[in-house]
Amino acid sequence: MKRARMENELVSKGHVACPGCGAALAMRYVLNVLGPKTIIVLPACCWSVITNRHPECCLEVPVFHTAFETAACVASGVRAALEVKGDNSTNVLAWAGDGGTFDIGLQALSGAAERNDDIIYVCYDNEAYMNTGVQRSSATPWGAWTTTTPATHFKGQEKKNIMEIMAAHRIPYAATASISMPEDLMAKVERARDTRGTRFLHIFCPCPTGWRSSPDLTIELARAAVESRAFPLYEIFDGAKRRLSLDPAPPAPVADYIRPQGRFRHLDSEQIEAIQKRVDEEWLSLLRLIENNPA
Amino acid sequence: MKEVMMGDVAVARGVKLARVEVIAAYPITPQTIIVEELSEICGRGELKARFIKVESEHSALACCMGASMAGARTFTASASQGLLLMHEMLHWSAGARTPIVMANVNRAIAPPWNLWSDQTDSLSQRDTSWIQLYCENNQEVIDTVIQAYRIAETVYLPVMVVLDAFILSHTSEVVDVPEQEDVDRYLPPFKAALTLDTNDPRAFGSISGPMEYQKLKMARHEDMMGAVEVARRADDEFGEVFGRKYGIAEPYRCEDAELILLTSGALGGTAKIAVDALRESGAAVGALRVRLFRPFPADEIAEAIGDAPKVAVIDRNLSVGAGGIFAQELKAALYDRERRPAVFGFTGGYGGGDFTPEVVEKIARRALEMGKPDSPTLWEAIP
Numbered sequence: 001m002k003r004a005r006m007e008n009e010l011v012s013k014g015h016v017a018c019p020g021c022g023a024a025l026a027m028r029y030v031l032n033v034l035g036p037k038t039i040i041v042l043p044a045c046c047w048s049v050i051t052n053r054h055p056e057c058c059l060e061v062p063v064f065h066t067a068f069e070t071a072a073c074v075a076s077g078v079r080a081a082l083e084v085k086g087d088n089s090t091n092v093l094a095w096a097g098d099g100g101t102f103d104i105g106l107q108a109l110s111g112a113a114e115r116n117d118d119i120i121y122v123c124y125d126n127e128a129y130m131n132t133g134v135q136r137s138s139a140t141p142w143g144a145w146t147t148t149t150p151a152t153h154f155k156g157q158e159k160k161n162i163m164e165i166m167a168a169h170r171i172p173y174a175a176t177a178s179i180s181m182p183e184d185l186m187a188k189v190e191r192a193r194d195t196r197g198t199r200f201l202h203i204f205c206p207c208p209t210g211w212r213s214s215p216d217l218t219i220e221l222a223r224a225a226v227e228s229r230a231f232p233l234y235e236i237f238d239g240a241k242r243r244l245s246l247d248p249a250p251p252a253p254v255a256d257y258i259r260p261q262g263r264f265r266h267l268d269s270e271q272i273e274a275i276q277k278r279v280d281e282e283w284l285s286l287l288r289l290i291e292n293n294p295a
Numbered sequence: 296m297k298e299v300m301m302g303d304v305a306v307a308r309g310v311k312l313a314r315v316e317v318i319a320a321y322p323i324t325p326q327t328i329i330v331e332e333l334s335e336i337c338g339r340g341e342l343k344a345r346f347i348k349v350e351s352e353h354s355a356l357a358c359c360m361g362a363s364m365a366g367a368r369t370f371t372a373s374a375s376q377g378l379l380l381m382h383e384m385l386h387w388s389a390g391a392r393t394p395i396v397m398a399n400v401n402r403a404i405a406p407p408w409n410l411w412s413d414q415t416d417s418l419s420q421r422d423t424s425w426i427q428l429y430c431e432n433n434q435e436v437i438d439t440v441i442q443a444y445r446i447a448e449t450v451y452l453p454v455m456v457v458l459d460a461f462i463l464s465h466t467s468e469v470v471d472v473p474e475q476e477d478v479d480r481y482l483p484p485f486k487a488a489l490t491l492d493t494n495d496p497r498a499f500g501s502i503s504g505p506m507e508y509q510k511l512k513m514a515r516h517e518d519m520m521g522a523v524e525v526a527r528r529a530d531d532e533f534g535e536v537f538g539r540k541y542g543i544a545e546p547y548r549c550e551d552a553e554l555i556l557l558t559s560g561a562l563g564g565t566a567k568i569a570v571d572a573l574r575e576s577g578a579a580v581g582a583l584r585v586r587l588f589r590p591f592p593a594d595e596i597a598e599a600i601g602d603a604p605k606v607a608v609i610d611r612n613l614s615v616g617a618g619g620i621f622a623q624e625l626k627a628a629l630y631d632r633e634r635r636p637a638v639f640g641f642t643g644g645y646g647g648g649d650f651t652p653e654v655v656e657k658i659a660r661r662a663l664e665m666g667k668p669d670s671p672t673l674w675e676a677i678p
């Protein structure tokens with residue numbers, strides 16, 4: 001695998017992300033590939049703050065801040081305007097968190113995907129409403145503490161499978177990526193850039209603030225999630241053909257990923273074993289899907 | 296060229312003549328004819344617009360906002376529940392200073408389900424920084440859509456063109472369709488002052504402190520107040536090109552009136568018929584139709600009322616707990632003035648209630664008899 005090179009550094013100094021923010025890295029990597037001919041549509045999310053307050057802005061591309069649930073449809077509108085003006089080369093990037101994607105923005109995203117509007121939609125997933133102070137979203141995993149799922153009453157539901165929801169829309173390209181694997185991440189952004197229609201990237205971004213983890217562990221945690229198969233890296237083409245990007249065999253124990261995080265501190269070994277079992281099952285079901293229709 | 300068309304069709308034809316570039320809309324009765332007609336017009340290639348058939352009204356307006364930010368002339372249409380679902384984006388699109396034009400077909404708000412006219416949907420958006428124009432007939436509908444773009448693109452605030460459900464939307468009338476070359480002369484292509492441009496990257500809507508926030512909001516307020524003059528000029532210049540104009544508030548036989556009937560929308564036409572009959576019978580009654588609701592043209596209205604001692608406001612809407620909304624606006628506009636007529640509030644005619652000229656006459660006679668108002672009066676309109 002070739003080494004990642006930063007050719008387009010479009011996130012300048014002076015962003016106001018928390019120390020160890022995975023989402024800040026994700027933006028750097030994505031813009032590195034998309035380059036300066038990119039328009040960003042930014043709904044309510046951590047990044048609506050990270051850009052810094054007026055008159056500063058750490059992004060060196062046009063940015064339009066919009067309402068929580070409107071990333072996809074505003075992006076569709078921007079694309080339509082560019083099209084009528086004969087511009088088919090500018091990238092239109094909707095950049096939303098997991099809340100703005102899995103929850104409140106899902107309807108607009110589904111609409112854009114069903115129409116196959118020509119946009120790149122990135123969900124940077126830190127698994128809760130972090131900007132508002134760590135409340136659970138439907139991307140929060142089972143067992144996690146958040147301020148609305150306290151340790152005494154931790155989240156009792158599984159994380160929503162957003163990738164399969166997007167696959168059901170038969171969009172031309174969907175992929176998961178991790179900030180711990182920048183080469184793989186950027187290769188996927190390249191593939192998304194060079195595809196037309198709705199392209200969806202699900203980027204796993206640890207959040208030290210919300211995960212109650214040490215800021216210097218962000219990359220390690222992102223890697224542990226991949227290596228334990230808790231967050232598999234794969235691609236879906238046309239909602240049908242699937243390809244595994246990385247097979248961590250043998251996988252690391254899920255406990256290696258869970259243990260360093262304060263949000264899982266309350267779980268006993270039996271509960272962590274239950275997470276391990278679930279991860280194993282999910283992995284097998286993903287492998288079956290890939291075997292049935294490999295890319 | 297004169298054609299017979301429904302109000303919804305007049306909207307669509309106005310959009311075509313305005314050479315709109317991006318349309319995003321979601322269907323709702325009684326607006327559906329607008330989107331169906333526009334689909335046909337776009338499908339035939341008569342309008343080279345991108346028509347995005349979105350999955351909700353909320354997304355429709357958000358989509359228009361994105362397109363407008365990227366420099367396109369945009370249009371959407373809605374009614375009732377759909378407009379209410381858009382509410383968040385009404386604020387956002389106005390705050391983003393996107394000159395979107397929307398047609399709203401006034402329809403009652405549920406529950407219970409009801410498809411007929413009621414202005415409460417659009418009037419409850421009065422604080423969203425949208426300019427609002429209410430139309431009397433289908434000719435005015437097509438003309439106002441064209442004027443709306445002139446106004447919106449001058450002040451960088453979105454404009455809502457409002458027409459009554461069924462009374463206009465589904466009723467056929469003769470409409471003199473403007474010639475395309477005249478419209479092109481009146482309405483040059485939209486050139487946005489600032490856009491999402493990768494050659495000139497800017498951030499729009501970043502977090503701001505109180506100073507910037509208040510400054511921006513006050514600037515919006517001042518521009519909105521200035522829109523009274525912009526709307527008047529847009530109408531005057533429309534008159535020069537097309538030979539028709541409406542004013543932003545239209546007085547009818549108000550000279551020496553003892554009572555003025557203040558109306559809006561299609562009811563304006565009904566009030567004129569009632570005034571003719573009342574004048575015929577010797578009653579000194581005039582009518583005043585408010586065409587521009589936001590910004591509220593207080594000076595024009597006060598001037599049209601003149602020395603008339605009484606004004607009866609007929610509201611086809613009701614702000615529950617406060618009364619008719621035009622009546623409230625009028626009272627607020629007159630409070631600081633030396634000449635303050637007695638204002639009688641009558642509400643009714645919504646949800647299908649039929650305001651006939653006879654009902655309007657009865658309202659006028661009652662207001663003439665009453666010494667002072669017992670407000671807000673609910674007039675029991677008879678369907």
